[in-house]
Amino acid sequence: MENSGRPRRLGILISGRGSNLQSIVDAIGAGTLEASIAVVVSNRADVPGLQRARAAGIDALHFNARDFANRDAYDRALADVLQARGVTLVCLAGFMRLVGAPLLDAFPQRILNIHPSLLPSFPGLDAQRQALDYGVQVTGATVHLVTSELDGGPIVLQASVPVLPDDTVDTLSARILQQEHRIYPEAIRIILDERWTVVGRRFVREEVA
Numbered sequence: 001m002e003n004s005g006r007p008r009r010l011g012i013l014i015s016g017r018g019s020n021l022q023s024i025v026d027a028i029g030a031g032t033l034e035a036s037i038a039v040v041v042s043n044r045a046d047v048p049g050l051q052r053a054r055a056a057g058i059d060a061l062h063f064n065a066r067d068f069a070n071r072d073a074y075d076r077a078l079a080d081v082l083q084a085r086g087v088t089l090v091c092l093a094g095f096m097r098l099v100g101a102p103l104l105d106a107f108p109q110r111i112l113n114i115h116p117s118l119l120p121s122f123p124g125l126d127a128q129r130q131a132l133d134y135g136v137q138v139t140g141a142t143v144h145l146v147t148s149e150l151d152g153g154p155i156v157l158q159a160s161v162p163v164l165p166d167d168t169v170d171t172l173s174a175r176i177l178q179q180e181h182r183i184y185p186e187a188i189r190i191i192l193d194e195r196w197t198v199v200g201r202r203f204v205r206e207e208v209a
């Protein structure tokens, strides 16, 4: 993927707390990520993430699925607003909806997601609980490109964390979240700054001579 000269405008989709959104805002503020956030969209009203966005001076919208005839209409409206604002990379940050064809087609290889497990283990909901229940001793966080397969796209970056004997879902989630906040801005930087390709399932970073 050739990035030079491409505008670096992020569109961030959320459903709730928005701590990953905050980590991206903070990385931009600290100068470790060179980008701007063009818009934040939530599928839920009045969530903390919308307040965080507005506090940072970012345009923050609520798109209610009930206002649209069906899933495709919703995704088309999302694609329209993101394109109208010149977004070049879409970041799902706790966005609790499946992404359908209208959005995938509008942003080919340009949608990222963060998931709180070492994929392909524990896709879907409650990944931290799944890891605890299974009894794994190591889990973590994954940033991946979004495809039509739930939590199944090429892996951009992962970080591992130990599962400790006395962990609860809350303590394990907090340990994973620390890594999420580190790797999401870094994965966005890789997507924007580096040369890379997708070969089969693999995300391949090209060596710069």
Ligand code: GRF
Binding pocket: 014, 015, 016, 017, 018, 019, 020, 021, 049, 093, 094, 095, 114, 115, 116, 177, 180
């Ligand atoms: C994170 O654990 C993320 O990995 C998952 O949903 C959670 C969102 O948290 N997809 P936040 O809204 O970013 O605080």
